[in-house]
Amino acid sequence: MSFELETAENRENLRRVAIEPVSRVEGHGKVTLLIDEHDQVREARLHIVEFRGFEVFIQGRPYWEVPVMVQRLCGICPVSHHLAAAKALDIAVGAAPVTASAEKLRRLMHYGQILQSHALHFFHLSSPDLLFGFESDVARRNIVGVAAAHPEVARQGVLLRKFGQEVIRATAGKKVHGTGAVPGGMNRHLSAEDHALLSRDIHQIVDWSRAAVELVKRLHRADPALYDVFGTFDSGFMSLVRSDGAMDLYHGDLRFRDAQGRILRDHVPDQDYHEVISEEVKPWSYMKFPFLNDLGPEAGWYKVGPLARVQNCDFIPTPLAEAERREFVDYGQGRPIHASLAYHWARMIEMLHAAEVIRGLLDDPDLMSGALLTEGAHRREGVGIIEAPRGTLIHHYRIGEDDLVTMCNLIVSTTHNNQAMNSAVREVAKRYLSGRTLTEGLLNHIEVAIRAYDPCLSCATHALGQMPLVVELAGPDGTVHDRVVRD
Amino acid sequence: MEGPAPRVLVLAVGNESRGDDALGPLLARRLEELDLPGVRVLADFQLQVEHALEMDGAARVLFVDAARGLAGPFSLAPVAPAAGRTAFSHALAPAAVLAVFEQVLGRPAPPAWVLGVAGESFELGEGLSPQSAAAAEQAWALLQRLLARAADWDSELTAR
Numbered sequence: 036m037s038f039e040l041e042t043a044e045n046r047e048n049l050r051r052v053a054i055e056p057v058s059r060v061e062g063h064g065k066v067t068l069l070i071d072e073h074d075q076v077r078e079a080r081l082h083i084v085e086f087r088g089f090e091v092f093i094q095g096r097p098y099w100e101v102p103v104m105v106q107r108l109c110g111i112c113p114v115s116h117h118l119a120a121a122k123a124l125d126i127a128v129g130a131a132p133v134t135a136s137a138e139k140l141r142r143l144m145h146y147g148q149i150l151q152s153h154a155l156h157f158f159h160l161s162s163p164d165l166l167f168g169f170e171s172d173v174a175r176r177n178i179v180g181v182a183a184a185h186p187e188v189a190r191q192g193v194l195l196r197k198f199g200q201e202v203i204r205a206t207a208g209k210k211v212h213g214t215g216a217v218p219g220g221m222n223r224h225l226s227a228e229d230h231a232l233l234s235r236d237i238h239q240i241v242d243w244s245r246a247a248v249e250l251v252k253r254l255h256r257a258d259p260a261l262y263d264v265f266g267t268f269d270s271g272f273m274s275l276v277r278s279d280g281a282m283d284l285y286h287g288d289l290r291f292r293d294a295q296g297r298i299l300r301d302h303v304p305d306q307d308y309h310e311v312i313s314e315e316v317k318p319w320s321y322m323k324f325p326f327l328n329d330l331g332p333e334a335g336w337y338k339v340g341p342l343a344r345v346q347n348c349d350f351i352p353t354p355l356a357e358a359e360r361r362e363f364v365d366y367g368q369g370r371p372i373h374a375s376l377a378y379h380w381a382r383m384i385e386m387l388h389a390a391e392v393i394r395g396l397l398d399d400p401d402l403m404s405g406a407l408l409t410e411g412a413h414r415r416e417g418v419g420i421i422e423a424p425r426g427t428l429i430h431h432y433r434i435g436e437d438d439l440v441t442m443c444n445l446i447v448s449t450t451h452n453n454q455a456m457n458s459a460v461r462e463v464a465k466r467y468l469s470g471r472t473l474t475e476g477l478l479n480h481i482e483v484a485i486r487a488y489d490p491c492l493s494c495a496t497h498a499l500g501q502m503p504l505v506v507e508l509a510g511p512d513g514t515v516h517d518r519v520v521r522d
Numbered sequence: 523m524e525g526p527a528p529r530v531l532v533l534a535v536g537n538e539s540r541g542d543d544a545l546g547p548l549l550a551r552r553l554e555e556l557d558l559p560g561v562r563v564l565a566d567f568q569l570q571v572e573h574a575l576e577m578d579g580a581a582r583v584l585f586v587d588a589a590r591g592l593a594g595p596f597s598l599a600p601v602a603p604a605a606g607r608t609a610f611s612h613a614l615a616p617a618a619v620l621a622v623f624e625q626v627l628g629r630p631a632p633p634a635w636v637l638g639v640a641g642e643s644f645e646l647g648e649g650l651s652p653q654s655a656a657a658a659e660q661a662w663a664l665l666q667r668l669l670a671r672a673a674d675w676d677s678e679l680t681a682r
Contacts, residue, residue: 092539092647107539107646111613113567159571186625193626197572211566 038454040461042319043069043078066481068464074471079464081457081485083322083449093443098124098434102216105430108445111491114148114203115423117216119430122286122419124218126306127434129411136405137220142285143396144206144215145421146389149284150240151199152424153341153386156489157247158192161379164483165254169476188250191243195386198233198240202393205229220408230403237394241355244387248359251383255366255376264466266375266459266484269294270336271327272343273451275422278302280349282388284422290347291327291337296371299329305420308429314446324454325446336454338373339426340488341381346371353395356388375459375487382489423448425489449490459484530669531580531632533573533616534565535587541648542641545588545658548650549639552662553669561669568613574623574631582633584668585616586661588654589638595657596664597638603631637661 043049049069069078089108093101102120106113118141125131132138166185200210205225207213215221255262271294275287289303289311303311314323315332326335337343346364351357363380366372396402419430426448433442449456463484468477532553536546550565564576569585577583589597603620614622620631640657650658 088646104539107537111568155571190626193571193574193622196570197575200572 038458038461040076040079040465041457046078049077066460066485068468070473074469074473076464076469079457079461080319081453081460082320083453083490089445090443093432094440096440097438098127098432098440099218099438101432101440102218103212103214106212109491112148112152112423112425113211114144114207114213115421115428116430117207117213118145118285119419119421119423119428120432121216121218122421123417123430123432124419125220126417126419127414127432128218129413130219130409133220134406134409136224136401137407137409138285139396139399139401140206140221140223140225140407141216143225143393143402144203144213145285146392146396147199147202147206149199149389149424150202150244150386150393151196152489153382153389154192154195154199154247156424157251157379157382157386158189158195160489161483161486162188162192164479164486165251165376165379169479169483191246195240195243195247198236201229202233205233217408219410220406222407224404224407225402227403230397233393234397237390237397241387241390241394244383244390245355248380248383248387251380252362255380262376263374265480266463266487267373268455268458268462269373270338270455270458271299271330272347272371273327273337273339274344274347274427275305275420276301276348277352281352282344282348282350283352284344284385284389286421289420289427292347292371294371294373296346299327306418308418308420308446309431312446314450320453322450322453325451326454337451338455339448339451340378340424341385342372342378343426344422345381345384351384351388353388353391355391356384359384359387375484378487378489425449425491426451447491449488452488452490456485456488456490459487529560529581530562531577531583532561532563532669533569533576533583533585534563535567535569535585536565537567539646541643541645542588542651542654543644544650545639545641545654545661546586549586549658549662549665553665556666558669569616569619570614571619571622573614573619574626577619577623577632578627580632582635583620583631585634585636586665587616587636587638588641588644590641592638592640595640596661597636598664598668599636599638601634601636637665 046069049071065082067078067080067082068076071077093104096104101124102117105116105120108116121141125133133141203213204210206223207215208223215223272292274290275283276290277283277287288305289300289308290298291300291303291311293299300311311328312325313328314325316323324332324336326332327337329335345351345360351360363372363384415435416433417431421428427446428448429444429446431442431444432440435441460481463480467480471477532550534546534550536543538544538547547565550563553561553563562580564573566573585601601616601620603624604617605621616634616636620634623631639654639661641651641654643651643654
């Protein structure tokens with residue numbers, strides 16, 4: 036099946052514009068537009084080169100090594116992979132649930148990851164576009180430009196990120212290649228020294244997170260004509276939800292809603308994900324397109340991540356974030372919000388929630404004492420699902436009699452959002468680019484739409500000199516008429 | 523009692539499981555084992571905004587990373603602060619981290635250099651290529667010279 040603007044007729048007669056990183060090593064995103072003689076966009080596609088070979092990298096390894104090895108998949112969200120793998124392997128060692136201390140320590144680690152990732156995304160990657168405008172001087176559209184115009188915003192962004200990293204270090208043992216979570220639990224408590232360090236700063240972190248929500252709300256209120264329309268399209272939502280309907284980013288069951296907000300599927304156990312989700316392969320994309328089996332590939336695709344989670348849950352179990360969720364939902368006037376830029380608002384609500392969760396956990400003595408490991412009857416298969424910063428992350432393993440991994444299946448957040456990001460690109464291309472002479476600022480609209488989803492396209496390698504962006508304008512015969520390289 | 527703050531920060535970046543991308547962390551580990559006075563070593567997958575804060579108090583900063591397209595086994599070049607954001611990546615370039623330092627801390631960034639070591643293959647699960655293993659040895663010799671007499675860094679510049 037094909038969506039509007041997914042595949043043009045008479046493609047050979049159209050001009051092609053590619054927004055494309057030169058190297059495939061890190062720059063995994065590429066956008067192609069096909070444009071007719073009247074500058075009308077006839078086809079728009081986001082191609083993402085998914086990390087292939089990772090499953091093979093894991094197969095054949097002892098299962099207990101996996102939570103550490105999977106961190107090498109991604110330099111951006113290693114903690115999410117670490118915890119999803121550990122959760123899957125808890126099932127394999129008969130340790131579900133893990134002990135109270137282990138679960139709370141993992142939650143602390145996970146919400147630290149949410150906090151630092153959301154801070155990086157909003158303050159570093161997105162706020163330059165939002166504060167200065169999509170067509171502003173490209174030289175200002177970075178965090179340094181933000182710092183010059185809004186020094187406190189930039190400083191708080193860096194320090195929020197730093198705090199989240201300290202939470203990870205304190206629970207995982209170190210910031211890189213942490214070993215905190217193991218199949219069956221955790222291998223360390225929070226030290227008294229780290230507890231004091233984090234407790235000293237957490238109230239400031241909560242305050243800054245509240246200010247960040249206020250900032251993003253001000254941006255929405257200042258220009259609703261843009262924020263409510265840009266990259267808006269209907270789709271379903273998917274996320275984990277706690278058994279009582281609360282937002283829970285660490286553990287829960289799967290819930291699916293349709294574009295009108297009606298629950299389609301609820302309380303789907305994580306171990307059964309493969310019974311409700313399938314993945315469609317398209318010839319033009321390395322990355323698959325997941326969908327809810329009940330509705331099929333045409334209608335069953337969905338959004339994941341902050342925009343989905345904030346609207347999929349019934350409530351957020353921390354007071355400040357819950358008040359913000361209610362205001363967010365009210366803004367939709369009874370209908371789910373589908374605007375791509377609303378991801379930023381939802382993301383900051385989640386950052387506030389993460390800060391509140393961390394503050395609450397730091398009062399819990401179980402972080403510093405209590406049993407860390409448990410074990411029961413071993414199984415040869417386990418699924419671990421976690422709500423990573425950018426959306427639902429699924430790890431699924433099978434283990435042989437020799438304790439080596441025989442099968443590994445990963446569905447990462449960016450894959451879940453593949454169709455949604457393509458839809459955002461098409462919506463923006465149709466509304467803002469069609470019929471106009473392309474400029475850097477107009478092409479940045481495409482990047483803004485993609486960035487709203489915070490796709491993780493960097494798979495932990497990034498050698499120097501790898502990331503220039505090339506925009507080529509080619510004629511129907513393939514002749515390149517114009518080429519711009521942006522470092 | 524803590525000693526005086528290290529005066530040189532070595533910031534190595536790369537992923538040990540992706541072939542020649544391991545050059546940075548492997549060199550960092552060798553440096554850590556030397557435990558040189560006045561030298562602090564940090565290794566991470568990628569450069570991020572918070573690394574700017576790690577530079578606070580350093581007299582100079584040396585970034586160590588795998589690099590493509592070098593004419594020789596390595597290059598050593600000074601790097602100045604420069605704002606920048608990549609289109610689809612969360613990671614920063616060394617110049618951008620220095621720029622974040624200046625804007626967030628409100629003072630000039632410490633003098634910084636980039637030691638790029640030639641890498642050519644970055645596939646998941648691979649080890650170092652033979653060429654990069656050889657380049658790493660030459661870079662290691664340079665690193666030891668640099669950190670033994672930091673005042674003479676400029677004379678070691680090999681940027682091409």
